[in-house]
Amino acid sequence: MTYLPNDSYDSYRSVDLEARAASASPYELVLVLMDGLLDELARARGHIEHKRYQQKGASLEKCMNILNGLNGALDEENGGEVVQGLARLYEYCIYRLSDVSVTLSLDGLDEVVNLLGTLREGWEGVSAARK
Template sequence: MNDGYDSYRAIDLDTQVSCASPYQLVLVLFDGLLDELSRARGHIETRHYDLKGQSLEKCMNIINALNSTLDHEQGGELVISLSRLYDYCLHRLVEVSASLSISGIDEVMHLLEQIREGWEGVNVARS
């Protein structure tokens, strides 16, 4: 039943990525990250802990990817602060995995939504 939807999402993602600027790619990553965090939250609520683990692992991989693309040589204090924030989000997700804390996921989602808004502003300014 979900196979059709998953196939559609994969095609849609392929289309977005193939046409995206570097700034738009970051937004695509953030959108995927926020969607997966929402799924992880739902898995905790429905006590599907094996799926929660898979979702949180995906989230941590995306955050690590975002963190690894930061330009530490050119970015200055902003990049250092952003890297620290990504590290904090990773730490919180590890805690969430053990504690099953919905408020922990909500906190991480709120922080990442704010960062995403900032990237969206950069993307609009560059357009």
């Protein structure tokens, strides 16, 4: 089996992500971001497990940036309680990932993965219902 060098894989992922984002509805775009976030969380886990702390830091930073982007895109003026709840969830996940970065807690990382996985399922249901 042939493996792509990391730079080649990152380039492929970037092009794939750009193509998916360009053709996505707003709901599908959230799913694309959530998928990227969950993929990066899995990479962060691998970095922690293999003691690649510099890469762990970069992965967790990417995750927090995606969460900040999702949080910043919320319509707080018109979204009501749902948006407020999402904002609190995103902020909590950022807080937990900051803690994971220092403590290297896989339990903390798993908590974030489980929360976001459940949220992703909800977004998938919303996206399917809008089609």
